[in-house]
Amino acid sequence: MNDALRHVWTIAKRELGGYFNSPVAYVFIVIFLLLNGFFTFMLGYFFERGQASLAEPFFSWHPWLYLFLVPAVGMRLWAEERRSGTLELLLTMPIAPWQAIVAKFLASWIFLGIALALTFPIVITTAYLGDPDRGTVIGGYIGSFLLAGAYLGITEMVSAITRNQIIAFIISVVICFLMILCGWEPVTNLLVTWAPERVVDLVKGLSTWYHYLAFQRGVVDFRDLLYFASVIGMSLFATGVVLRGVRGA
Amino acid sequence: MITVENLVKEFGSKRAVNGISFTVQRGEVLGFLGPNGAGKSTTMRMITGFMPPTAGRVLIGGHDVSESPIAAKRLVGYLPESAPAYPDMTVHGFLSWAAEMRGLKGAGRAEAIRRVSGLCFLESVLQQSVDTLSKGYRHRTCLAQALIHDPEVLVLDEPTDGLDPNQKHEVRQLIKRMGQNKVIIFSTHILEEVEACCSRAIIIDRGQIVANGTPEELKARSEFAGSVTLRVHGVAGDTVRTRLAGIGSVEKVTVGGENGQVSARLFPKVRTGHGELAKAVAEVVTREGWRFDELHTEEGRLDEVFRSITMPDTAKSQS
Ligand SMILES: Nc1ncnc2c1ncn2[C@@H]1O[C@H](COP(=O)(O)OP(=O)(O)OP(=O)(O)O)[C@@H](O)[C@H]1O
Ligand SMILES: [Mg+2]
Numbered sequence: 350m351n352d353a354l355r356h357v358w359t360i361a362k363r364e365l366g367g368y369f370n371s372p373v374a375y376v377f378i379v380i381f382l383l384l385n386g387f388f389t390f391m392l393g394y395f396f397e398r399g400q401a402s403l404a405e406p407f408f409s410w411h412p413w414l415y416l417f418l419v420p421a422v423g424m425r426l427w428a429e430e431r432r433s434g435t436l437e438l439l440l441t442m443p444i445a446p447w448q449a450i451v452a453k454f455l456a457s458w459i460f461l462g463i464a465l466a467l468t469f470p471i472v473i474t475t476a477y478l479g480d481p482d483r484g485t486v487i488g489g490y491i492g493s494f495l496l497a498g499a500y501l502g503i504t505e506m507v508s509a510i511t512r513n514q515i516i517a518f519i520i521s522v523v524i525c526f527l528m529i530l531c532g533w534e535p536v537t538n539l540l541v542t543w544a545p546e547r548v549v550d551l552v553k554g555l556s557t558w559y560h561y562l563a564f565q566r567g568v569v570d571f572r573d574l575l576y577f578a579s580v581i582g583m584s585l586f587a588t589g590v591v592l593r594g595v596r597g598a
Numbered sequence: 599m600i601t602v603e604n605l606v607k608e609f610g611s612k613r614a615v616n617g618i619s620f621t622v623q624r625g626e627v628l629g630f631l632g633p634n635g636a637g638k639s640t641t642m643r644m645i646t647g648f649m650p651p652t653a654g655r656v657l658i659g660g661h662d663v664s665e666s667p668i669a670a671k672r673l674v675g676y677l678p679e680s681a682p683a684y685p686d687m688t689v690h691g692f693l694s695w696a697a698e699m700r701g702l703k704g705a706g707r708a709e710a711i712r713r714v715s716g717l718c719f720l721e722s723v724l725q726q727s728v729d730t731l732s733k734g735y736r737h738r739t740c741l742a743q744a745l746i747h748d749p750e751v752l753v754l755d756e757p758t759d760g761l762d763p764n765q766k767h768e769v770r771q772l773i774k775r776m777g778q779n780k781v782i783i784f785s786t787h788i789l790e791e792v793e794a795c796c797s798r799a800i801i802i803d804r805g806q807i808v809a810n811g812t813p814e815e816l817k818a819r820s821e822f823a824g825s826v827t828l829r830v831h832g833v834a835g836d837t838v839r840t841r842l843a844g845i846g847s848v849e850k851v852t853v854g855g856e857n858g859q860v861s862a863r864l865f866p867k868v869r870t871g872h873g874e875l876a877k878a879v880a881e882v883v884t885r886e887g888w889r890f891d892e893l894h895t896e897e898g899r900l901d902e903v904f905r906s907i908t909m910p911d912t913a914k915s916q917s
Contacts (some may be wrong), residue, residue, distance in 0.1 A: 355701075433685065441647055441648050442700070443699070444699065597607070
């Protein structure tokens with residue numbers, strides 16, 4: 350077990366180094382922070398609202414922000430290994446494939462976590478301007494991080510399918526978009542008009558949006574945690590299946 | 599040390615490897631030969647555990663590569679055909695990563711990096727980023743990665759591809775030296791390389807083994823093996839032919855030549871292989887007082903054997 354953790358750490362470290370050795374990482378973080386600021390203070394009518402709540406103006410934009418930014422971070426995970434042939438190197442090392450899959454996921458998730466953590470000035474601003482509910486802030490951050498993880502898992506899986514990063518990006522965006530849509534109110538409202546209630550609930554239950562909403566209200570529900578954990582778990586499992594296919598099983 | 603049993607690999611309906619079996623012992627250097635697309639790389643990918651075989655199995659040091667892959671992979675150092683390396687790392691960073699993946703820590707890791715960068719002549723580029731390396735240096739970097747844990751088994755897919763003549767020589771010496779107490783399997787298209795460092799060679803064609811033996815044994819399969827070539831000056835071709843045909847053990851003599859030179863090739867009735875025919879020819883030459891500048895016994899040429907085995911039809915029409 351110790352060996353396994355060491356391998357995960359060795360691979361994750363290399364991946365993280367890959368992010369921070371290139372300017373792309375810093376550009377990404379800057380863009381992420383700028384967009385967050387823009388959405389929160391401009392589009393979110395943060396000031397006009399006159400209430401220093403974080404939930405609406407800050408966190409509610411994250412599903413849309415992540416929709417593009419997470420696939421951009423994760424698209425290279427396996428596509429690049431396949432294109433450059435390093436996959437052959439990595440998978441002939443004395444490790445189990447799941448260790449590489451988890452390591453790559455963790456490295457990118459940590460990177461996204463760092464970007465998310467750097468939004469703290471926005472929190473400080475709200476704390477200064479008003480007295481935001483601490484629960485919604487913490488819940489919002491947890492939910493946002495899990496949401497990023499769910500998108501990332503899907504991106505990692507898609508990235509294993511192709512050796513082309515751009516294709517991986519596009520397919521990931523489409524899948525993540527569908528996962529938002531099926532719980533997004535305008536869509537569910539439409540669905541209600543013709544589908545039975547049970548179907549609507551099921552579709553809603555599959556949506557990242559629906560499960561993400563609860564966190565914004567500061568509610569950390571076990572079922573929502575379970576949802577995100579299973580999306581991540583299933584996509585990593587699927588990544589393993591895809592990789593086995595890639596190796597010509 | 600390595601046992602390969604009935605290895606089969608299918609890609610869709612296509613059989614890339616079709617029932618390959620062989621064993622390699624410690625101290626052997628096994629050369630893989632074969633035309634492009636013969637299945638050499640695919641076989642190596644199955645040996646190293648990158649691709650699962652469609653059928654058959656591979657044992658490395660007693661570990662089945664499909665059943666206990668980690669134990670088997672630990673024993674192996676692998677240089678893939680394209681010599682991949684992570685472009686965003688420095689050479690030192692890359693080797694350090696490989697060492698860490700192989701479980702080397704601290705001083706042992708530093709020592710391993712020093713050792714392989716010496717073996718592969720990488721000292722001058724250790725701090726350079728992999729994506730700015732020339733092709734040959736990238737190749738050597740990937741080779742260094744395969745040696746980092748001083749493995750018992752080395753699988754090298756075209757290890758001298760893209761290297762300059764000096765480096766080719768160095769790598770051959772390295773293979774030969776390490777081959778004394780390891781198992782080495784390497785593929786190549788350079789036949790001199792096989793003669794220079796293999797203790798055994800396997801020729802693969804269309805997914806099957808078509809020849810398996812020491813380089814000498816393979817060369818002996820050449821139709822010229824054992825024949826004697828003589829070149830003399832200032833003698834008529836017909837005279838040469840009749841005199842040489844008089845030797846008892848000669849089956850056939852062919853004579854050609856120009857500008858007053860005559861080249862004759864004598865084929866023996868039975869291949870004895872101890873230079874007896876050459877001795878008999880030398881006696882004729884001294885008796886007749888011919889001026890000669892060449893007299894030798896052909897060992898057979900590997901490229902010719904290779905061609906006759908892998909392309910029987912064209913090889914015949916050319917000779
Ligand atoms: N991933 C794959 N999918 C489909 N076909 C493949 C795959 N890998 C190899 N092949 C096919 O298998 C056959 C053997 O390929 P392989 O790379 O083993 O040849 P090789 O002997 O190494 O040739 P070369 O001397 O050119 O390196 C080829 O016909 C090739 O097209
Ligand atoms: Mg090959």
